[in-house]
Amino acid sequence: MIKAILRLKDKLLGRGDAAITVPVFDGALKPNNLLEDAAVFASLKSAQDLATDGQNLFVADGQRVLRYDADIAHELHHFEQPVTALACLLEGGLAVALAGREVRIVGGPHDGRQWTSIDGVAFSAVNAISLGSSGKLLVTDGSTEQPAENWKHDLMSRGATGRVCELTLSDGSLRTLATGLSHAFGVCNADGATWVSESWRHRVMSINAGERPTPVTDSLPGYPSRLSPASGGGYWLTCFILRTQLVEFVLREHTFRKRMMAEIEPQYWIAPALNSGNTFLEPMQGAHLKMMGVVKPWAPPRSYGLVIRLNASGDIVYSMHSRFDGKNHGVVAAVECQGHLYVLAKGCTSILRLSIADAERSLQA
Amino acid sequence: MSNTTVTPVLELRRATKNYAGVPAIEDIDFSLMPGEIHSIVGENGAGKSTLTKVMAGVVNLSSGTMLVNGQEVNPKTPNDALALGIAMVFQETSLVPTMTVAQNLFLGQERYFNRLRGIYIEAQQFMQSLQFDVDPTAVVSLLGAAKKQMVEIARAVLHNATVIIFDEPTASLTPEEKKYFFDLVIALKARGVSVIFISHAIEEALQVSDRITILRDGKRVVTDDKANFDRARIVQTMVGRDLSQTHYGQRKTTVRPQGKRVLSVQNLRMAAMVKNNSLSVFAGQITGVFGLVGSGRTETFKVVAGIIKRDFMHGGEVILNDKPVRYFVPASAVRDGIAYVTEDRKLEGFFETKSIADNIYLGLLAKIRSARTFVSRQEADKAGEHWIKRLNIRAIGKEVKAIELSGGNQQKVVIAKSLIQEPELIIFDEPTRGVDVGAIAEIHQLINQLADEGKAVVVISSYLPEIMSLSDRILVQSMGKVVEEYSALDATEEKIMYAAIH
Numbered sequence: 001m002i003k004a005i006l007r008l009k010d011k012l013l014g015r016g017d018a019a020i021t022v023p024v025f026d027g028a029l030k031p032n033n034l035l036e037d038a039a040v041f042a043s044l045k046s047a048q049d050l051a052t053d054g055q056n057l058f059v060a061d062g063q064r065v066l067r068y069d070a071d072i073a074h075e076l077h078h079f080e081q082p083v084t085a086l087a088c089l090l091e092g093g094l095a096v097a098l099a100g101r102e103v104r105i106v107g108g109p110h111d112g113r114q115w116t117s118i119d120g121v122a123f124s125a126v127n128a129i130s131l132g133s134s135g136k137l138l139v140t141d142g143s144t145e146q147p148a149e150n151w152k153h154d155l156m157s158r159g160a161t162g163r164v165c166e167l168t169l170s171d172g173s174l175r176t177l178a179t180g181l182s183h184a185f186g187v188c189n190a191d192g193a194t195w196v197s198e199s200w201r202h203r204v205m206s207i208n209a210g211e212r213p214t215p216v217t218d219s220l221p222g223y224p225s226r227l228s229p230a231s232g233g234g235y236w237l238t239c240f241i242l243r244t245q246l247v248e249f250v251l252r253e254h255t256f257r258k259r260m261m262a263e264i265e266p267q268y269w270i271a272p273a274l275n276s277g278n279t280f281l282e283p284m285q286g287a288h289l290k291m292m293g294v295v296k297p298w299a300p301p302r303s304y305g306l307v308i309r310l311n312a313s314g315d316i317v318y319s320m321h322s323r324f325d326g327k328n329h330g331v332v333a334a335v336e337c338q339g340h341l342y343v344l345a346k347g348c349t350s351i352l353r354l355s356i357a358d359a360e361r362s363l364q365a
Numbered sequence: 366m367s368n369t370t371v372t373p374v375l376e377l378r379r380a381t382k383n384y385a386g387v388p389a390i391e392d393i394d395f396s397l398m399p400g401e402i403h404s405i406v407g408e409n410g411a412g413k414s415t416l417t418k419v420m421a422g423v424v425n426l427s428s429g430t431m432l433v434n435g436q437e438v439n440p441k442t443p444n445d446a447l448a449l450g451i452a453m454v455f456q457e458t459s460l461v462p463t464m465t466v467a468q469n470l471f472l473g474q475e476r477y478f479n480r481l482r483g484i485y486i487e488a489q490q491f492m493q494s495l496q497f498d499v500d501p502t503a504v505v506s507l508l509g510a511a512k513k514q515m516v517e518i519a520r521a522v523l524h525n526a527t528v529i530i531f532d533e534p535t536a537s538l539t540p541e542e543k544k545y546f547f548d549l550v551i552a553l554k555a556r557g558v559s560v561i562f563i564s565h566a567i568e569e570a571l572q573v574s575d576r577i578t579i580l581r582d583g584k585r586v587v588t589d590d591k592a593n594f595d596r597a598r599i600v601q602t603m604v605g606r607d608l609s610q611t612h613y614g615q616r617k618t619t620v621r622p623q624g625k626r627v628l629s630v631q632n633l634r635m636a637a638m639v640k641n642n643s644l645s646v647f648a649g650q651i652t653g654v655f656g657l658v659g660s661g662r663t664e665t666f667k668v669v670a671g672i673i674k675r676d677f678m679h680g681g682e683v684i685l686n687d688k689p690v691r692y693f694v695p696a697s698a699v700r701d702g703i704a705y706v707t708e709d710r711k712l713e714g715f716f717e718t719k720s721i722a723d724n725i726y727l728g729l730l731a732k733i734r735s736a737r738t739f740v741s742r743q744e745a746d747k748a749g750e751h752w753i754k755r756l757n758i759r760a761i762g763k764e765v766k767a768i769e770l771s772g773g774n775q776q777k778v779v780i781a782k783s784l785i786q787e788p789e790l791i792i793f794d795e796p797t798r799g800v801d802v803g804a805i806a807e808i809h810q811l812i813n814q815l816a817d818e819g820k821a822v823v824v825i826s827s828y829l830p831e832i833m834s835l836s837d838r839i840l841v842q843s844m845g846k847v848v849e850e851y852s853a854l855d856a857t858e859e860k861i862m863y864a865a866i867h
Contacts, residue, residue, distance in 0.1 A: 014679035016689070021631035021682045024643035026850050027838065028623050218687045219629055245632065315625055 020248045023221045028316040034359050035305045036326035041342060041353035050344050052337040053088040060086040065094060077106055084148045087129040095137055097126035100148035103139055103167065110169045118165050118174050128186045128226050137167040138194055140184035152271050154183055155200055156261055164196045177207050186226035188235060197224035202243060204314060216314030222306050226333045234311040236334040241272035244300035274330025275347035276302040303329035303347050318363050328352060372435045374399045374559050375420060375528050380429035382415050389415040390583045397528065402550060402560045404570035407580035407603055408801035413563050417530045421453035422446030452526035454517045454534060462506035466499055466516050470523055495519055496545050509658050530561040533799050535569055547573055567599050579603055600802060617853040620837040624648030627790050627821040633681035638664040640845030646790065651812060651822045653836025657865055661845040662825045663708060666792045670705035671698035699731050702789035706780055706796060714779035717768035721760060721778050722749025724767055728782035752781035757807055773804025791815060792823040797831060809835060829858050841865050
């Protein structure tokens with residue numbers, strides 16, 4: 001009862017959960033053009049995820065898995081369903097998620113092992129796979145209600161059914177590490193703890209067995225997605241879409257949102273997107289639109305490109321951006337291989353490559 | 366300017382003023398020529414203020430003589446001095462805060478019957494003639510420091526004074542306002558008005574003066590034409606020692622790395638002053654905040670420190686260490702580790718009739734959660750001694766009242782009062798306003814030390830060289846929100862000013 005009254009007060013006064021606020025891009029998140037200026041390594045229309053074994057880059061592209069040897073792509077596998085997540089295993093072979101509903105091992109000593117559900121609930125939106133500790137896999141299932149490609153529906157229905165699971169390669173056992181996550185999208189092993197991106201809550205959480213999850217990095221200005229290890233300690237975190245006050249407002253207007261979802265095509269919703277500017281029917285993109293010296297609230301950015309470098313404690317060290325006027329938006333994965341960072345910008349269906357040393361040098365200059 | 370055939374408009378011979386037997390100024394000879402701009406520079410405590418207060422009739426000489434146009438005079442009150450054509454614009458404004466600008470302008474000159482509208486119109490025309498953008502109907506307490514200063518200056522000009530004494534006139538002015546001010550001083554000179562100009566900003570003294578007098582420890586060290594001075598000579602003569610010039614004017618070559626985000630301000634709104642402002646402050650760094658007067662810098666951080674409140678509805682969020690906070694009183698912010706060192710130390714910084722030790726101890730009491738029935742004299746004395754030593758506060762003892770200290774030492778007391786609370790986030794608002802060169806160096810060293818210790822430090826300043834030399838990252842605020850961020854390595858004065866104005 002008291003909680004309900006407090007919620008009503010917050011709603012009336014625009015405070016607490018009802019505060020329509022967005023963190024600012026400053027400090028280590030100060031915008032630059034590193035991502036926008038990055039070279040296009042490959043253009044793949046259906047690319048979904050990246051992985052590396054330390055020597056080569058692996059790409060999940062539609063129903064295929066490609067391996068790049070010296071910039072030349074070789075098709076390794078072809079599956080009956082699209083690959084939504086990918087990871088290279090230490091003992092050889094790959095772990096793939098098929099259509100978000102199945103995790104399967106191909107190649108290596110555990111070839112053929114597969115998982116389709118956990119705790120009696122089928123996988124629905126497996127969107128990231130990562131190596132855990134001692135022969136285990138970490139998997140995020142974005143939502144148990146929506147398939148992976150329907151992330152926008154999950155956001156607009158304020159979904160909180162994501163989960164992170166641990167799969168044991170040797171015996172096929174599985175364990176749920178956390179449930180009720182607001183779109184789990186990206187996971188990694190961080191010195192024994194499990195870090196998971198909780199997209200709709202704009203944070204990365206650390207999950208330790210037997211302890212309450214704690215935020216590693218909170219109040220991000222974007223919606224975080226996949227995590228991958230970085231050389232020299234720390235991690236790469238991608239943000240696939242950006243927070244705006246307009247979207248925050250829509251997320252708090254239940255009646256409007258429900259009607260919008262029922263009556264309008266998803267690509268025209270007032271919601272973030274992986275890319276923008278494709279048709280005049282979209283909500284306007286252009287955070288720079290000004291009239292009488294005032295930035296117009298009806299023209300916030302819809303899409304953005306962002307990769308964040310975290311240190312081992314989860315603090316932001318620096319970031320790479322493709323800004324509102326750029327095209328390398330909708331970044332869903334970034335992996336480091338041979339001194340280069342490979343970035344999957346789904347918004348422009350490209351894999352970008354940039355030299356990490358050069359990027360760090362330009363940031364220090 | 367040292368024309369001996371012209372009678373000085375104002376002259377002091379062997380002027381001495383003692384306070385309780387201790388000379389504040391001693392055997393000073395000083396002359397001011399008609400139409401001359403004469404700067405008096407010196408460290409805090411050098412005797413500048415006493416010397417000018419003698420001229421303005423605020424205090425009387427213990428020995429020596431004062432001459433106006435060759436005639437010996439002895440003004441007992443500021444009114445006497447004004448009758449002789451000497452007006453003083455004080456460093457700490459002497460306006461009546463509850464009256465309007467126009468009422469303050471004409472205070473003491475009222476007619477028997479006054480029509481408010483007439484006063485406003487007259488004041489408006491007068492302020493416009495000086496190119497001062499101040500609303501004559503505004504109540505003075507609602508004006509910022511710069512605008513109060515403008516009203517003070519306007520009041521002196523209005524009294525048709527032949528000698529106007531400016532005590533630190535530019536300390537609270539932005540670069541644009543300073544330009545207006547110097548234009549005004551030059552216009553006054555053209556009208557034959559003589560100007561005495563006291564400033565800690567040596568470049569300003571060099572820029573605007575005809576002659577410069579340097580005081581040290583209550584004595585005149587030298588008076589000479591401006592052409593015979595440069596910055597290094599002035600500094601060395603002022604302080605009597607070779608002072609490093611690194612504190613003002615030199616750019617940083619390295620910046621501290623960003624630590625944990627301590628403060629995140631998101632879409633903050635506060636009346637018309639702060640408009641959808643967002644910024645972050647990180648541990649182990651000095652975040653400089655620059656902006657013109659009225660850009661909402663002080664108001665933003667006063668909301669953070671719980672001194673003023675944000676908008677009641679949709680006022681945005683202040684997040685301290687990942688936790689949203691909303692303070693109704695500053696004490697709550699103090700307990701959460703936020704210290705705010707005010708820009709107006711006289712009004713908000715300390716109790717002027719209390720001792721150094723008591724003032725510092727009050728800072729500690731503000732932090733303690735449980736109310737105390739008895740306070741400890743011993744604890745207060747210990748705190749006073751510790752901080753006097755640590756911050757090198759120059760006073761005879763911890764029992765000296767704050768009002769008896771020079772500006773720089775008063776500022777150190779205010780800083781000590783905040784640091785005793787062991788804050789995690791320290792906000793310095795104009796930390797070196799009205800502070801002498803030696804104390805500036807010490808305060809800057811302290812600010813750097815705090816950042817090196819891992820504290821999150823914010824420095825709000827209108828003085829660009831201070832921002833450039835102290836900050837690791839610089840936020841530029843304009844029209845109520847942060848509009849630009851620079852690393853100290855990228856920033857130039859031109860870039861910062863461009864962002865602040867456009």
